[in-house]
Amino acid sequence: MTAERSDAVPAYPVGLRLAGRRVVVLGGGQVAQRRLPTLVAAGADVVLVSPSATPSVDAMAAAGELRWERRRYRPGDLADAWYALIATDDAEVNEAASAEAEERRVWCVRSDDADAATAWTPATGRTDGVTVAVLTGRDPRRSAAVRDAIVEGLRNGSLAAPQRRGRIPGVALVGGGPGDPDLITVRGRRLLAEADVVIADRLGPRDLLDELPPHVEVIDAAKIPYGRAMAQEAINAALIEHAKAGKAVVRLKGGDPFVFGRGMEEAQALAEAGIPCTVVPGISSSISVPAAAGIPVTHRGVAHEFTVVSGHVAPEDPRSLVDWEALARLRGTLVLLMGVERIAAIADALVAHGRGADTPVAVVQEGTTASQRRVDATLATVGRKVAEEGVRPPAVIVIGDVVAVGAVASRG
Secondary structure, eight states: OOGGGSTTSOOOOOOOOOTTOEEEEEOOSHHHHHHHHHHHHTTOEEEEEOSOOOHHHHHHHHTTSSEEEOSOOOTTTTTTOSEEEEOOSOHHHHHHHHHHHHHHTOEEEESSOGGGOSOOOOEEEEETTEEEEEOOTTOHHHHHHHHHHHHHHHHHSSSOOOOOTTOOOEEEEEEOBSSOGGGSOHHHHHHHHTOSEEEEOTTSOGGGGGGSOTTOEEEEOOOOTTSSOOOHHHHHHHHHHHHHTTOEEEEEESBOTTSSSOHHHHHHHHHHTTOOEEEEOOOOHHHHHHHHTTOOSSBTTTBSOEEEEEOSSOTTSTTOOOOHHHHHHOOSEEEEESOGGGHHHHHHHHHHTTOOTTOEEEEEESTTSTTOEEEEEETTTHHHHHHHHTOOSSEEEEESTHHHHHHHHHHO
16 A cells, blocks of 8 residues: 555545446445446446346346446456446455556545545535535545535525526526525525525515625515505516626515415516526415414315415405305315405305304414414404404414314414
8 A cells, every 4th residue: 555545645636527438336235326326427338247236226227327247347347447436245356356447547446445445435415516525534424524514505505605607697586485584495595695686575584684795785675565565567677677787686585486476477577578587486374384383284184175365355356366155165274365454354255155153263473483473263253353463464364173273282
């Protein structure tokens, strides 16, 4: 063993481009099962030499992802190879194959003896076109921990590394979730970290805006219900203007962009202007807020369905597109968004069309945030209770027997 192969001398990191090049893998056990998918993904011409293989490796061969020669190693197997992975359970075979690799100048990984190898496999992770490879010599667990920390930081945006070259200006419609900043998706948080401009709704996770670098321009869409408002046309125009200026724009919305969020209107406006648009789904408050309050929208033996309804238009309003009579006949859960100010009329309509006046109702205000509170009632009392308790938007209203299930679970 020469000093150059000792881990006292650091390995020279390099990314191998193996597409179309011969790679030989000796041994079809657990090591090969872990390493083969990455080699296949790299486009390598993989030849597996082994008398047996795990079911997963067998399946890869059956799918044509690699060629499997069902036999033991023979001298000459590494001819014309660019890279070799030696992972048999026979020490003599491993030594002989390693010697052949040295003679033929083939970079060789040894699963049984790192010191005898001419190459080491780093702990590798990938995210958004970035490959992270970590080597720490004889401490593979530390390598994996460092890799995981870097990859997670890149994914959730806590490790800021904005893409500069090859970035296509455009708009990302990002669903910010129900309010808790930890409930935004990993992709949404990463796009926020890379943004030049953020156009944010009041109901988006505001705490995330504090994490943005100083150079990021934040525009308040100010879509406050029944108060000061930024017209949708103005929002569309702002998205287009900043995107055409070459900026990476994030439209940060509460919940999910396509659940009563007018996200499709913005996507259509961007398409008409020729602006690339990425839609990042968000956790909808229609499901997450009831869950945060201990209410399952479905429950075995109680509700096999749930329906999400906008309550921003009263039942008697001719603009309403909701069939309240049909909803009243359903036995499952009703979830109302934007219905606080019209809940009395909605409850009356449901009762008038046959839903029991004693049906449990829960109103959850500012769900998933530190200000969350829950008000329980029935269809007969919910209008009065909301007024007495001073419930204000945003609030999610859950109607159905699952409300009682949640109450039992909360007490338990």
